[in-house]
Amino acid sequence: MSKHCVLVSGGAGYIGSHTAVELIEAGYDVVIADNLSNSDLRAVEGVRQITGVDVPFVEIDCCDRERLASELFERYTFDSVIHFAAFKAVGESVQKPLEYYRNNLTSLMNIIELMRRYGRHNILFSSSCTVYGEPDKQPVTELTPRKPATSPYGNTKTMCEDILRDSVAAYGDLRGIALRYFNPIGAHPSALIGELPRGVPQNLVPYITQTAAGIRECLSVFGNDYPTPDGSNIRDYIDVVDLARAHVVAIARLIEGKNKENYEIFNVGTGNGVSVLELVRRFEEANSLKLNYKIADRRAGDIVAIWADPTRANEELGWHATRNLDDTLRSAWAWEKRVRGIEE
Numbered sequence: 001m002s003k004h005c006v007l008v009s010g011g012a013g014y015i016g017s018h019t020a021v022e023l024i025e026a027g028y029d030v031v032i033a034d035n036l037s038n039s040d041l042r043a044v045e046g047v048r049q050i051t052g053v054d055v056p057f058v059e060i061d062c063c064d065r066e067r068l069a070s071e072l073f074e075r076y077t078f079d080s081v082i083h084f085a086a087f088k089a090v091g092e093s094v095q096k097p098l099e100y101y102r103n104n105l106t107s108l109m110n111i112i113e114l115m116r117r118y119g120r121h122n123i124l125f126s127s128s129c130t131v132y133g134e135p136d137k138q139p140v141t142e143l144t145p146r147k148p149a150t151s152p153y154g155n156t157k158t159m160c161e162d163i164l165r166d167s168v169a170a171y172g173d174l175r176g177i178a179l180r181y182f183n184p185i186g187a188h189p190s191a192l193i194g195e196l197p198r199g200v201p202q203n204l205v206p207y208i209t210q211t212a213a214g215i216r217e218c219l220s221v222f223g224n225d226y227p228t229p230d231g232s233n234i235r236d237y238i239d240v241v242d243l244a245r246a247h248v249v250a251i252a253r254l255i256e257g258k259n260k261e262n263y264e265i266f267n268v269g270t271g272n273g274v275s276v277l278e279l280v281r282r283f284e285e286a287n288s289l290k291l292n293y294k295i296a297d298r299r300a301g302d303i304v305a306i307w308a309d310p311t312r313a314n315e316e317l318g319w320h321a322t323r324n325l326d327d328t329l330r331s332a333w334a335w336e337k338r339v340r341g342i343e344e
């Protein structure tokens, strides 16, 4: 019997490339599609190097429906899609809302339409804890009410969840899962793939590793006067390989028909809230170095605190976060050093 094939859109990106590796190692065939607008072919090369598999790569924009049809759906026999391809910068989305709505919504709608046209069944969507806004209660479960998004980016996640939910309800033979990611960090233990932000990093851990590498002078900790124990924001930092594995078990659940509803939602986090200052300290300790950082003003739009209750994913998917934070922070630094050619 031939192996089950999975289309990974956005597979040259940070989470997509790690997921492609875990899928292949779990025995799936993978096709990567990516327009390389915010990603790099080196990630695809890394996936090939880690797995020893010459993974097919198609350079394509998921907003181009007819090319998607002729170059992917007609050529490959995948029955499942993991849809990562999207813009993801919160601040940029405020400046360029139409680009965000057009790109993120159109690409998902195209994928769903073509899945129907070609009789494909299973789809995982990359959602985010951003849909919870500033939660009234911690930790958040999947039943915690969603709140109006604070950025166009966040709004696209909420809207895409709804597009998927309504499509699954209307079109009988489609099954979908939305995974709500908390804050993915770290890199593959091989250091062959990791996060490769373009320009100045917007996210905390790439900023930390670039500061440690001397590319940035000083990390700004955005606020130490929040109502948290040390005054800095609290997040749930999830190792990217653990997150990638959540996709493997979630897609298997759909393929094996073990889903309880045709549209399901899972939080993917560790269940531990960690503050920015604590993360900085843990990074220093795990890697035996000192980081240059200062306290700066709050960043507009940041929420105070959020962390996951991952019970549903633990119980229903049999998935647990396994890597400890120190190993994850070591992997982030190992990756940065490899990319920059820094010797031990």
Ligand code: UD1
Pocket (backbone or CB within 6 Å): 088, 089, 090, 128, 129, 130, 183, 202, 203, 204, 205, 207, 219, 220, 221, 222, 223, 233, 234, 235, 276, 299, 302, 303, 306
């Ligand atoms: C947000 C979204 C997340 C989204 C991600 C995409 C929420 C809760 N999360 O993550 O869904 O996928 O953006 O980019 O809305 N920080 C510093 N200095 C820095 C950078 C960050 O102190 O130079 C702090 C931030 O203030 C924040 C924490 O580090 O408290 C994490 O920030 P970041 O990595 O940008 O992720 P979120 O904003 O949590």
